[in-house]
Amino acid sequence: MTIHSKDEALMCKVFPSSLGPVAMRWFDSLKADSISSFKELTQAFGSRFITYSRVPQPLSSLLSLSMREGETLKTYSNRYWEMYNEMDDNFKDVAFNTFKSGIPTKHGLRKSLTGKPVTNLCQLMDRIDKYKRVEEDQQMGKGKNKVIP
Known part of the structure; x- marks a missing residue:
């Protein structure tokens, strides 16, 4: 993605290819036009998953x-x-x-x-x-x- 860092639209399209099933469901649930830049996308992702503290399921x-x-x-x-x-x-x-x-x-x-x-x-x-x-x-x-x- 570093090669295409100047092309935000392409980066937003490539981003989902790195996601697992749970993160992909989150990505698919995003409302159309709710994200306007790659920076917003990474911030939304970070606030959902990086700061997300879950209790492991038994x-x-x-x-x-x-x-x-x-x-x-x-x-x-x-x-x-x-x-x-x-x-x-x-x-x-x-x-x-x-x-x-x-x-x-x-x-x-x-x-x-x-x-x-x-x-x-x-x-x-x-x-x-x-x-x-x-x-x-x-x-x-x-x-x-x-x-x-």
């Missing part, structure tokens, strides 16, 4: 999450990963099982994760994304696609 918070009646996979997934990201310790092995156990037993993703378990978080996220796309397509009435695990 493992029990993650274990108690489950998909709500009528909740979409996308919404459940967003809640789950936000909670996961707020934990200080690394519980990747627990993430596989708690995410799956929070999904209703008849859900296609749960069946897929049971029949063909994932071995790392990237595989889990890829599988979740496939099922979210199918769910979104079905909600939009585009089709009755099925994911082949």
Whole structure:
């Protein structure tokens, strides 16, 4: 970004590429035209995240999450990963099982994760994304696609 430090518009466009999921949700929630310069953007970011003192979430918070009646996979997934990201310790092995156990037993993703378990978080996220796309397509009435695990 140092190379483009004179081009504020470009810097504002490149800025989101450095953000993680929680910060990206914050960035996406900014109102249109609420930031007029890169300096304002970095100040807003700093006031939200650098001075933000959070209490780390315990493992029990993650274990108690489950998909709500009528909740979409996308919404459940967003809640789950936000909670996961707020934990200080690394519980990747627990993430596989708690995410799956929070999904209703008849859900296609749960069946897929049971029949063909994932071995790392990237595989889990890829599988979740496939099922979210199918769910979104079905909600939009585009089709009755099925994911082949």
